[in-house]
Amino acid sequence: MAITVSKGAPRIAHPSAKAPTAVSPTAKMTFSFGRTRTEGDGRQKQLLGGKGANLAEMSSIGLPVPPGFTITTEVCKAYYDSGRKLPAGLMHDVRENIALLERETKKEFGSNRNPLLVSVRSGASVSMPGMMDTILNLGLTDAAIAGLIAQTGSGGERFAWDAYRRLINMFGDVVMGVDHHHFEEAFDRIKKKHKVDLDTEVPTEGMRDLCEAYKKVYQKHVGRPFPQDPYVQLERAIEAVFKSWNADKAIAYRRIAEITGLPGTAVNVQTMVFGNMGDDSGTGVAFTRNPSTGENLFYGEFLINAQGEDVVAGIRTPKPVSEMPKWNKQVHRQLLGIKDTLESHYREMQDIEFTIERGTLYMLQTRTGKRTGVAAVRIAVDMVKEGLIDEKTALNRVPPNDLTQLLLPSFSEKDKKHATVLAKGLPASPGAATGKLAFTAEEAVMRAQAGEKVILVRKETSPEDVDGMHHAVGILTSTGGMTSHAAVVARGWGKCCIAGAGALHIDAKAKKVSVNGKTYSTKDVFSIDGSTGEVMLGEVPRSEPTLSGDFATLMKWTDKYRKLGVRTNADTPVDAKRAREFGAEGIGLTRTEHMFFEGERIKAMREMILAEDEAARRKALAKLLPYQRKDFIGIFTAMKGFPVTVRLIDPPLHEFVPHEMKSQKEIAEELGVPLKTVQQRVAQLHEMNPMLGHRGCRLCVTYPEILEMQVRAIVEAAIASRKKKIDARPEIMIPLAGTRAELAMLRTLTEQVIEQVKKDRKWTGELNIPIGTMIEVPRAALVADEIAEVADFFSFGTNDLTQMTFGFSRDDINSFLPDYLSKGILEKDPFQSLDQKGVGMLVEMSCRKGRATSPKLKLGICGEHGGDPASIRFFAKVGLDYVSCSPFRVPIARLVAAQAAIAGEGGARGTIGE
Ligand code: PEP
Ligand code: MG
Secondary structure (H helix, E strand, O other): OOOOOOOOOOOOOOOOOOOOOOOOOOOOOEEEEOOOOOOOOOOOHHHHHHHHHHHHHHHHOOOOOOOEEEEOHHHHHHHHHOOOOOOOOHHHHHHHHHHHHHHHHOOEEOOOOOEEOEEEEEEOOOOOOOOOOEEEEEOOOHHHHHHHHHHHOOOHHHHHHHHHHHHHHHHHHHHOOOOHHHHHHHHHHHHHHOOOOOHHHOOHHHHHHHHHHHHHHHHHHHOOOOOOOHHHHHHHHHHHHHHHOOOHHHHHHHHHOOOOOOOOOEEEEEEOOOOOOOOOOEEEEEEOOOOOOOOOOOEEEEEEOOOHHHHHOOOOOOEEHHHHHHHHHHHHHHHHHHHHHHHHHHOOOEEEEEEEEOOEEEEEEEEEOOOOHHHHHHHHHHHHHOOOOOHHHHHHHOOHHHHHHHHOOEEOHHHHHOOOEEEEOEEEEOOEEEEEEEOOHHHHHHHHHOOOOEEEEEOOOOHHHHHHHHHOOEEEEOOOOOOOHHHHHHHHHOOEEEEOOOOOEEEOOOOEEEEOOEEEEOOOEEEEEOOOOEEEEOOOOEEOOOOOHHHHHHHHHHHHHOOOEEEEEOOOHHHHHHHHHOOOOOEEEEEHHHHHOOHHHHHHHHHHHHOOOHHHHHHHHHHHHHHHHHHHHHHHHHOOOOEEEEEOOOOOHHHHOOOOHHHHHHHHHHHOOOHHHHHHHHHHHOOOOHHHOOOOHHHHHHOHHHHHHHHHHHHHHHHHHHHOOOOOEEEEEEOOOOOHHHHHHHHHHHHHHHHHHHHHOOOOOOOOOOEEEEEOOHHHHHOHHHHHHHOOEEEEOHHHHHHHHHOOOOOOHHHOHHHHHHOOOOOOOOOOOOOOOOHHHHHHHHHHHHHHHOOOOEEEEOOHHHHOHHHHHHHHHHOOOEEEEOHHHHHHHHHHHHHHHHOOOOOOOOOOOO
């Protein structure tokens, strides 16, 4: 690739001393691409934005790209840093680049003979579909229009006026902020005058009149005439693109997609090519593979005689590319060739935009195609099979959280047989969503925030709708194709979406949709199947996902590379079985207290809590023992061959007693004690700060008989299982320890009970039950070396550890968290993603200190962070043996663990499943 460096004049820093620019005096502000000179390449996304970097790359591999240049993202940053001023020297460079384009295209900017027209488009390093501004046909003026008419020849006059009116409208609207409806009104008047309904029916003279009318609208609302100097147009358009970086919709999109830390957008100025020059012209969007399913088939849509925005805006429903040979065989063949060139060059699925101007194909964009989780997995696995990438690259290609889409329930064929299918649209983004209908984005946000599940039903969506789309469980549109705004955004988020369901007639004002003669409103429920495009009436039952096919293959590869073990948090055999199917290698946390709530158990539990003395307590506990034993047998059986960490009782006892009079009366009656006794005990159990109160191991210090019952149940269940040849492997976990002494005491008691049960059951076989603790009190982390003397394992309870390190109540954080996030005090909710600096330091320190005492100490994590990708990477880095997370997060944790290992951050000891 020929890379030449611009010899532009040396840059002078912005003259204002108060407003320094971030672009250093020598930084290069523009990069050209084209036949004459291509300065950037595909790796420079940070600097040139995704679009700019890829235009340069495509130019350099010889694809037909209209020439142009890119203004860097750093210039955008400089613009904002200097209080919204374009850096000095920028327009000088722009002029040099335009001169280069003039030479290459043999056209002249603003000429009345052969005018050069350009598009001005945004392009950040991360794609933000439709969120920022674009100006097309720039360079047209009253003088240049004559040149464009002359250039386009017969029949070109209407086209030229059409191009001019589009520019005045776009420039007025996007650059100068004139509301679009003023232009619409002027257009309606012209249509009326010419007695036509459609834009396309307006004759040439109508288009000419329209340009005059638009210029008047512009003058009226801007206070100045429409600029006739193309460089003035260009400078303002560049500035408008920079401004659009901080438009509300762009900010909202970045917030939702968690895009942070970017300098700004680049600006691409590129020679215009026209897809609307007649029936031999057209425009389209395509993916090198199906972005919804991942199938290896060129997949796209095109419109004849149209401009690019018409496809994305979803106003006209385009034709599939497979129908292109009927229109232009040669262009279709050329596109298929470009698919192969791009895929073998990028070794990645590409999303392209192209235009055909009078039979000649031009590439306007290529970028890594957004895809659903399903497609991401299939494409990654297929590309390994095709020899395009290796397994490690494939594993890195799948964003871990996107796997959730493969783990969502779907509508089963069986259930769908009984459903009423109202319409069929395009399967734009897979998933199965059921909800009531919402007809505007604002309504969707409001109703979703009030707790309703809504499906956003729109004719088409626009970037203004992103918040509503985000809040809806699914999106349904009546127009637009697979590449319409709704489809692209929904796929990016993994949200269920059907596009172009043409049978729906939507009246958003009346909040109604009619289909096949029947009308539905906000109270009606639809079920939409984003994998098939079926729109069904009412709620259709959903079935559980399974791990099979390409998903299973990818998961097998994770096991080849990862060093971190993955267990699950499960309290029932059903959850244990599901997690095992997803690849869990044991249970990292069974919360036993959940087992005390069902039916008769809660009665015995309450009897135990209300007991006056130890004897009465033991009597009640004896009733609980068989229940617990049975539960443990179930879980050990479901997890046979793998470790099961059973945690002893954790919550404060007040959680098990009722606080309303009615239930208190019922208990008093049931247990045959006076109501007053119940009330006194409830009052006694009241604590000011229950999460810091009489809970965790503190309960067993006061009531050792609870520990005795639970340990007995665990050991009896293990022996009973072993006798049935079920390889039960319990581990006993004592929660909330903060001192060596309390753990030592409870450990001794636990060991005594284990020995006693073995004796009682005459068990002489092997039964090694490790005894460990949770590290969830900061003090435990500080003295981890001492605690490790009496623990076989540590499991980090990062929920409590976060709560106690920050001093944030985990149950009440929502009263202030939104302020902390919006004011930038916290980057993320620390209960969702580990605070690596603070809480993480305690984790890291405990590992170090614990292993210094006991090199064989096993280390795991069972707080919610065990399922969060960023936290899992951290746990891999500090060398934990395993993470434990909810069953549905298990595949995600396996993938992150593999990605961490591939990046060289894998667990320190490689003890999967031990
Ligand atoms: C923890 O504190 O992280 C934990 C797993 O225990 P729980 O959530 O039950 O308090
Ligand atoms: Mg805890």
